[in-house]
Amino acid sequence: MTTDSFAEQLLAWYDQHGRHNLPWHNNRTAYRVWVSEIMLQQTQVATVVPYYQAFMERFPNVEALAEAPVDDVLSYWSGLGYYARARNLQTAAQTVVEDFGGLFPETQEELEGLKGIGRSTAAAIIAQAFGKRAAILDGNVKRVLARYHAVPGWPGQTRVLNQLWEHAEAHTPDTRVRDYTQGIMDLGAMVCTRSRPACTDCPLQTGCKAYAREEIHLYPGSRPKKAKPEKTTWMLILEDKEGRVLLERRPPSGIWGGLWSLPEIDPAYGAEELQAACEHNLGLDCTEPELIRGFRHTFSHYHLHIQPARLSVAGEHTLRDNGQHKWLHRHEALSLGLPAPIRALLATPDQAILL
The missing domain is CATH 1.10.340.30 (Hypothetical protein; domain 2)
Incomplete structure (x- = not known):
């Protein structure tokens, strides 16, 4: 031909x-x-x-x-x-x-x-x-x-x-x-x-x-298979007395670059250490965490295991801020550019979430 x-x-x-x-x-x-x-x-x-x-x-x-x-x-x-x-x-x-x-x-x-x-x-x-x-x-x-x-x-x-x-x-x-x-x-x-x-x-x-x-x-030939690494993170749903949730802007480059997301805590912290981590990282005095069912989100080059935890901010607070945080009601947050799993977490806060 x-x-x-x-x-x-x-x-x-x-x-x-x-x-x-x-x-x-x-x-x-x-x-x-x-x-x-x-x-x-x-x-x-x-x-x-x-x-x-x-x-x-x-x-x-x-x-x-x-x-x-x-x-x-x-x-x-x-x-x-x-x-x-x-x-x-x-x-x-x-x-x-x-x-x-x-x-x-x-x-x-x-x-x-x-x-x-x-x-x-x-x-x-x-x-x-x-x-x-x-x-x-x-x-x-x-x-x-x-x-x-x-x-x-x-x-x-x-x-x-x-x-x-x-x-x-x-x-x-x-x-x-x-x-x-x-x-x-x-x-x-x-x-x-x-x-x-x-x-x-x-x-x-x-x-x-x-x-x-x-x-x-x-045809076409397949991409050579390579096992994706597994990563884990805590994602915190921090709520103040007005029912607002704290959002944190991601760095401009990398995964979810520039989007608003939830604050993350190193997985090396145990659940019993999350209150201390909030105090240390954000300057917030929080109640004990309520754990939400975790789930896995897959990116092109790795799997991320997300363990959400909901904490209430106790009393008055002074956020240790770097200009990259916002307190927003959920309906306000959902109008922003959010990663899909974060949107799901905020849209269905009282459900066990599996993505």
Whole structure:
């Protein structure tokens, strides 16, 4: 099968079966395409759509995003995960406003110079927003090309990735590039899926080497397995006499960076030592802790065992603060950008929680 027929057959399939009315297809500006591409990293379309619509209503253009309080941005991102994406999104928006007069650059090099934009995302903006030829290689496209060409190995390896980029560049047509890039993403999401691919519905079946060899399951190669480390922490639900809960802002980098969370205590402390730890770390005199059923939250590179404990702050208090704490009623706290397990803890304080 020639490169031209690859694109032609894919486009013919897209015309009949592809997704043509996604929210970012309407009023297709570089800003709207860019936000959708960042949201779609590590996240499925069905999950992204309601978040995207709410985000666009609150931040309708790059200037609105650049000028917004970071807490607003994180709040509208809360639940999508990988929160560095949201922080990078705002940083890039500020760069577009300050350095490019609010207009997105149209070159690969300049787009990749913006925070959080890599080669494939830059290409998607160029193709989808500006209609210019640019090859993309997101997770769905990697899977389609790895199977079609029977490229062995895990795509996270440089050698494998370079091969896939070569195929992506070769197959990208000079015309209808918007439809082609959307089509190949749709094919990976809807037909050439990770498990149980619908090969009989695939327009590329006759040229697919993995299908011909009956080795679809071998491509793309799996990431080498590595046991995730286990970590443990105490998370404190500290309530004052007004029923407010103490929140603590996370450091700007790292897990849940910049989000509001609950104060944490080193797991080396026993339950009977939590009162002393609150006094030592926060300057708060607290009642004995009430333990809430613990649970495990899994990140991409480790498991975190969270043991919540609820304590009431006794009498008047003087918080030993560094400017990164807030006393808020629960409904106020839930309006902020919170990690999913913290949101669950605050929303269901009297239930045993298993996530």
